[in-house]
Amino acid sequence: MFKSKIGLSLTLIFMTALAYAAPPVLRWISLSTDSPDTVREIIRSEVDNREGFSTRQEVRANLQAVEEEKEREDADYKSSILAANREFIRAKKKRDEVTTQFQASSTELDEAAKDIKTVRATNENLDAQIDRFEQDIKTQKDSLKRWLQSEKQGEILVAVIYTRGFKDSAHKLEGTADKASAPLIAQYMGTYIQSFTKVIHSIAAFDFIRATEEGTAKWNKEEPLRIELEKGESGTTYLRLKRYELYPFQDNKSGKISPVAASAKYKVAVISSHKDLEVFLTQNQFNPKNYELTRFENAIRDTAQSNLAAGDGLNEQVKSFQDRITNLQNKIKTAKGEKETQKLLLKRKEETYYKMSLDVAAIRERKDLVERQFHDAQAVLQEKKRTHESIIIKTALATTKGSQSPAEASAEAILDKLAEVKNDAKTQHSSSTTEVTNFQVTAESSTQAITEARIIAVRLISFINEGDSVRVNMAFRVRTVLEEQEVKQPLKKQAVYEKQTREPIYKSEDAVPEAKPRPAAEAPQEKITAATPHRSYQPLATVSALGCLFDLRSVQVAKDGIHVRLEVINTDADVRSVAFYDERFGRWNRSKIYDESDKFYTTTHAYVIQGAHKKQMYDIDSRGKGIALQPQTSVAMELVFAGAPANTKTIKINLHPFIYYKRAWIPSWQEFDLVIPDIRLAPKAQSLNATPAPATAPAQAPPKAKKRKKK
Numbered sequence: 273m274f275k276s277k278i279g280l281s282l283t284l285i286f287m288t289a290l291a292y293a294a295p296p297v298l299r300w301i302s303l304s305t306d307s308p309d310t311v312r313e314i315i316r317s318e319v320d321n322r323e324g325f326s327t328r329q330e331v332r333a334n335l336q337a338v339e340e341e342k343e344r345e346d347a348d349y350k351s352s353i354l355a356a357n358r359e360f361i362r363a364k365k366k367r368d369e370v371t372t373q374f375q376a377s378s379t380e381l382d383e384a385a386k387d388i389k390t391v392r393a394t395n396e397n398l399d400a401q402i403d404r405f406e407q408d409i410k411t412q413k414d415s416l417k418r419w420l421q422s423e424k425q426g427e428i429l430v431a432v433i434y435t436r437g438f439k440d441s442a443h444k445l446e447g448t449a450d451k452a453s454a455p456l457i458a459q460y461m462g463t464y465i466q467s468f469t470k471v472i473h474s475i476a477a478f479d480f481i482r483a484t485e486e487g488t489a490k491w492n493k494e495e496p497l498r499i500e501l502e503k504g505e506s507g508t509t510y511l512r513l514k515r516y517e518l519y520p521f522q523d524n525k526s527g528k529i530s531p532v533a534a535s536a537k538y539k540v541a542v543i544s545s546h547k548d549l550e551v552f553l554t555q556n557q558f559n560p561k562n563y564e565l566t567r568f569e570n571a572i573r574d575t576a577q578s579n580l581a582a583g584d585g586l587n588e589q590v591k592s593f594q595d596r597i598t599n600l601q602n603k604i605k606t607a608k609g610e611k612e613t614q615k616l617l618l619k620r621k622e623e624t625y626y627k628m629s630l631d632v633a634a635i636r637e638r639k640d641l642v643e644r645q646f647h648d649a650q651a652v653l654q655e656k657k658r659t660h661e662s663i664i665i666k667t668a669l670a671t672t673k674g675s676q677s678p679a680e681a682s683a684e685a686i687l688d689k690l691a692e693v694k695n696d697a698k699t700q701h702s703s704s705t706t707e708v709t710n711f712q713v714t715a716e717s718s719t720q721a722i723t724e725a726r727i728i729a730v731r732l733i734s735f736i737n738e739g740d741s742v743r744v745n746m747a748f749r750v751r752t753v754l755e756e757q758e759v760k761q762p763l764k765k766q767a768v769y770e771k772q773t774r775e776p777i778y779k780s781e782d783a784v785p786e787a788k789p790r791p792a793a794e795a796p797q798e799k800i801t802a803a804t805p806h807r808s809y810q811p812l813a814t815v816s817a818l819g820c821l822f823d824l825r826s827v828q829v830a831k832d833g834i835h836v837r838l839e840v841i842n843t844d845a846d847v848r849s850v851a852f853y854d855e856r857f858g859r860w861n862r863s864k865i866y867d868e869s870d871k872f873y874t875t876t877h878a879y880v881i882q883g884a885h886k887k888q889m890y891d892i893d894s895r896g897k898g899i900a901l902q903p904q905t906s907v908a909m910e911l912v913f914a915g916a917p918a919n920t921k922t923i924k925i926n927l928h929p930f931i932y933y934k935r936a937w938i939p940s941w942q943e944f945d946l947v948i949p950d951i952r953l954a955p956k957a958q959s960l961n962a963t964p965a966p967a968t969a970p971a972q973a974p975p976k977a978k979k980r981k982k983k
Contacts (some may be wrong), residue, residue: 275359282548283699284830285661285812290869292868298410298732299303300728300729300730300731300749301315301729301731301732302316302728302729303728303729303730305729307728307821309613310581311687311690312683312687315683315686315687315730316680316683317342318730318732319680319682319686319732320679320845321678322679322732322735324392325735325736325737325742326734326735326736330734330738331435331733331734331745333663334733334734334745335745336731337376338663338665338731339385339732339746341663342662342663342665345662345663346659346662349450349656349660349662351532352656353653353656353657356769357652357653358650358935359649359652359653360646360652360653360885361647361648361651362640363645363646363648363649363650364649364964365649366642366645366646367643367645367646370638370639370642371639373635374632374635374636374639375627377631377632377635378632380626380628381625381629383631384624384625384628385625387621388618388622388625391614391617391618391621392618393900394614394727394891395611395614395618395848398607398608398614399609399611401603401607401640402604402607402608402611405600405601405603405604405607406604408599408600409597409601412596412600413593413597415593416589416590419589420521421519421521421522421583422522423586423589424517424518424519425519425521425582425586426518426578426579426582426583427492427515427516427518427578427579427582428457428458428460428515428516428518428542428575428730429513429514429515429542429543429544429571429575430453430456430513430514430516430540430541430542430543431510431511431513431541431542431552431573432449432453432511432512432513432514432538432539432540432551433501433509433510433511433538433556433558433849434448434449434507434509434510434537434538434539434551435506435507435508435509435510435541436507436509436510437506437507437538438507440507441809444673446496446512448538448954449512449514449537449538450491450514452540453514453540453939454543456517456540456656459543460542460944461518461520464587468819483580487983489774490516490517491514491515491516491517491703492516492517494513496512496513496514496515496516497512497513497514497567497568497571497853498510498511499511499563500513500563500566501563501567503557504559505893508815510562511553511558513543513549513568513571513629515571515575527585537854539552539556543568543572544572544575544576545572545576545680546565546568546569548567549572555809564883581885590797605741620762649773653675657754657755657921658754659751659752659753659754660751660754661728661749661750661751661752662695662697662749662751662752663747663748663749663750664696664697664748664750665733665745665746665747666692666693666745666746667743667744667745667749668686668688668689668743668744668746669685669686669687669738669741669744670682670684670741670742670743670744671740671741671743672741672742678735678737678742681741682735682742682744683741685742685744686732686744686746689746690727690748691749693725693727693729693748693750694726695976696727696751697750697752698752699723700723702723711753723749724753725752726750726751726752727748727749727750728749728750728751729747729748729749730747731746731747731748731962732744732746732747732751732840733745733746733747733750742952743821745880765908773845787855805821805841805843805904805906807823807839809823809825809838810837810936811823811824812824812825812827812951813948813951815927815946815947815948816843816946817929817931817944817946818849818927818931818933818942819842819843819844819846820841820842820843820844820848820901821840821841821842822838822839823838823839823840823841823845823944824836824837824838824925824927824948824951825837825908827923827951829953832912832914833873833912833913833914833915834865834912834913834916834920834953835879835910835911836910836911836912836925837908837909837910837913838908838909838910838911838912838927839906839907839908839909840899840901840906840907840908840909840929841901841904841906842901842902842903842905842906843903843904844903845903845905846903846933846934847901847902847933847934848900848901848908848931848932848933849897849898849899849900849901849931849932849933850898850901850907850909850929850930850931850932851877851889851893851897851898851899851929851930851932852875852889852897852909852911852927852928852929852930853875853878853889853930854875854876854877854878854888854889854890854911854912855874855875855876855877856888856890857890861928862874862928862944863874863875863911863913863925863926863927863928863929864925864926864928865913865916865923865924865925865926866918866923866924866926867917867922867923868920868921868922869918872914872926873914873915873916875911875912875913876912876913876914876915876947877889877911877912878909878911878912879909879910880892880907880909881907881908881909881910881914882907886910889909896901897932898931898932920953920955921952921953922950922951922953923951923953924947924949924950924951925947925948925951926945926946926948927944927945927946927947927948928943928944928945928946929943929944929946930943931941931944934940
């Protein structure tokens with residue numbers, strides 16, 4: 273029992289010692305306001321609460337705890353960003369898929385609507401065709417009616433036997449005979465019309481056959497045939513045969529003809545043949561053999577022939593109209609059949625369109641849903657990136673000043689770090705973007721982050737005693753809120769020139785030119801001479817380099833290209849050798865001309881003019897050492913540029929001479945770029961008088977020499 277009490281006492285003593293030896297528990301000090309005075313008081317109060325400096329064990333433990341907390345929070349933040357980014361990518365992919373599906377469905381729906389519109393337009397066209405065909409049928413019927421009414425349809429001979437009494441006048445008897453003939457003529461015309469009903473069918477039967485008494489018979493002004501049959505106490509009996517023209521389909525202007533009662537005084541009959549005439553005479557107690565009827569027979573024969581021709585003409589005309597109308601009726605039948613087919617097709621397409629519209633509406637709702645999900649995921653990702661809390665660990669060396677205590681110096685050091693921590697938090701969020709296309713910079717943009725940083729808590733890690741100073745380790749919890757604002761910096765436009773990549777071509781008899789050595793010495797300074805060389809011409813432009821003047825004398829347009837003639841003058845006191853190279857020298861740099869579109873053409877031939885002879889530079893000096901010019905002497909050279917368009921109006925000349933010289937008896941050389949701008953080309957006939965846009969280009973200052981080795 274005693275031993276157990278002793279063991280328990282030792283355990284309690286050991287645990288108490290460990291408790292006193294353990295480092296104090298750290299905590300975050302909340303800074304609820306940004307007021308400098310309040311923050312100062314909070315930090316000073318927290319520093320004053322400490323009893324002394326930190327031990328090594330306390331420094332190690334507290335620093336490890338803060339770093340672990342920082343790593344844990346950073347890992348959690350990165351995990352949340354990755355999760356939000358994955359959700360954003362998933363929502364974007366889903367939105368793109370549904371959008372593509374919606375666009376495809378909408379396109380199909382639009383195509384279906386176009387098909388329906390096409391079918392409806394076809395039906396409208398068919399209706400218009402049917403109406404037009406029906407109107408054409410009506411027009412053909414009206415034309416047939418007008419033709420039947422206006423054309424004579426034959427002739428008729430009417431025989432009348434009447435007796436002229438003592439008091440009867442011939443005129444009155446003729447009129448009465450015509451009236452007695454009228455009912456018989458009308459009856460004949462009705463029968464005539466009925467005989468053509470089978471030919472005309474429904475076309476004429478309804479429009480023209482109204483009554484057997486209708487129609488018009490006209491006297492053709494032919495004198496009737498008349499013979500005397502007998503004489504008696506009652507008077508003289510005559511036989512009259514009169515010819516009438518028949519218009520059976522023409523309305524009778526005198527009205528409907530009513531039949532009259534038979535009269536013993538007037539005997540009427542229609543005569544179609546000689547037999548009809550004999551029968552008519554026999555019925556009226558007259559013997560035909562007792563009379564001369566030759567003229568009557570001739571009239572009967574002529575009338576029969578006329579009626580035969582009229583019948584053939586009527587049949588032919590009616591058949592022609594009938595064929596036209598039948599053709600139109602067949603077209604109407606075909607159009608109506610096609611219309612029925614189009615109606616069935618339209619019905620099927622409308623049903624399909626209705627189903628497709630329901631599908632598109634469903635896809636649209638789904639698209640709106642995934643669009644909202646996408647924007648929500650984007651907003652969540654942006655919010656997580658916009659707002660962030662981070663832990664920043666700082667170390668400060670606090671040195672006491674005057675009567676300050678280490679605690680007061682430590683508090684001042686902590687306060688001094690507040691602004692630095694805010695700046696560090698702000699500068700963590702800035703980025704820049706450079707766009708590169710075809711290995712060339714095309715755009716640059718910088719994103720300047722407008723960051724609102726606020727320290728929400730501070731944690732005092734340790735106070736290490738270093739004699740007159742105190743090393744303070746502290747941690748700050750900072751909340752940053754980002755608002756990105758894109759600021760685009762425009763790029764300065766730079767000209768990009770095409771590089772010459774053409775391989776040199778050598779003939780078998782030509783010597784391969786050797787590579788030019790690098791200049792062994794610096795170029796001599798150009799000597800400026802006060803005297804101007806005397807010229808017998810007015811140069812179009814003048815440029816200079818290394819004591820040599822290059823006068824542009826003419827620009828000539830020829831079939832093989834543009835010829836540029838130069839006068840090279842050595843104004844220096846030393847010898848200069850000048851060379852212009854063409855394509856025979858391989859890859860050596862050559863002169864160029866530029867057209868209006870900034871496209872360049874290199875020298876194809878370089879000539880040296882010596883008196884009346886013009887020789888190529890390569891033939892004079894294949895090694896490319898140039899033409900030697902003694903002081904105050906000149907030489908004429910001509911450069912040919914092939915390939916320029918024939919409609920080129922303005923060119924820019926970029927002369928590229930090589931000038932060789934000696935300095936301290938050491939051979940050296942330099943090459944130059946001399947620009948003559950804006951040379952206007954005159955027409956071909958006046959090309960020797962071509963003038964530059966400025967009347968005379970001023971001589972440029974000596975250009976900067978290019979020290980580079982020729983390939």
